Amino acid sequence: MPGFSCGLDATLKVIAGKWKPLIIYFLLEAPNRYGELKRAVRGVSDKVLIQQLKELESDGIVVRTDYREVPPRVDYSLTALGRSLADALAPLSNWGAEHMEEVARVFAERDKWRRG
């Protein structure tokens, strides 16, 4: 594995993981404490959320700050690199917002066939 076949390929490897794009995008709006993040990213389990945060941290996308208080207080925010990545994610978010009904309709159809 020397390099990547193209720029998109490189990006995809960084955001590989079911919840990573959502994590990154939520963190753009505000630094978040662990609990807030978990509520924002609906459906994710502790195990997976932590795991993906650790990967993003070691990839230089997010930074974890432990305030060493009791009760524990930790927050996550984006690095400069992470913010640039989140910005690149914004058009995807806008696309989804604009075409949400269309997309929802198509997926509803697909589910109908699966049931039938």
Add this chain to the structure above:
Amino acid sequence: MPGFSCGLDATLKVIAGKWKPLIIYFLLEAPNRYGELKRAVRGVSDKVLIQQLKELESDGIVVRTDYREVPPRVDYSLTALGRSLADALAPLSNWGAEHMEEVARVFAERDKWRRG
């Protein structure tokens, strides 16, 4: 599953699949015959390429044209919706191109630890 939690969530469902973003992005540059597409998307198998193309087709992102010739000639291109999605993918591609070395370094580190 009534809707999506946000725009990004909706988009992610459409591009879910290891090769879909690459497929969409390659198709933006030109309509492609099946064989060309397979060469462009390095490493994908026939089975998976066809499968993901069919999903993209039923999602209204790509259109398949069968010229009903012998030998077979089929090509794939983007719908208007697909082009708009590909455009939204462009910033991700640029991000990867700009930060490719940085990303490559981080992944090399990770591989080193896995080997050790």
Add this chain to the structure above:
DNA sequence: CAGTATCCCCTGCGATACTG
């Protein structure tokens, strides 16, 4: 509150072989 530690499933993906 912010995590760890296990167990386990499932499905997405790859490899191979075959066809009109």
Add this chain to the structure above:
DNA sequence: CAGTATCGCAGGGGATACTG
């Protein structure tokens, strides 16, 4: 050339219980 048809598995992710 452009696919289908099977087989098989790795590993990413979910559920649950527990902890400093």
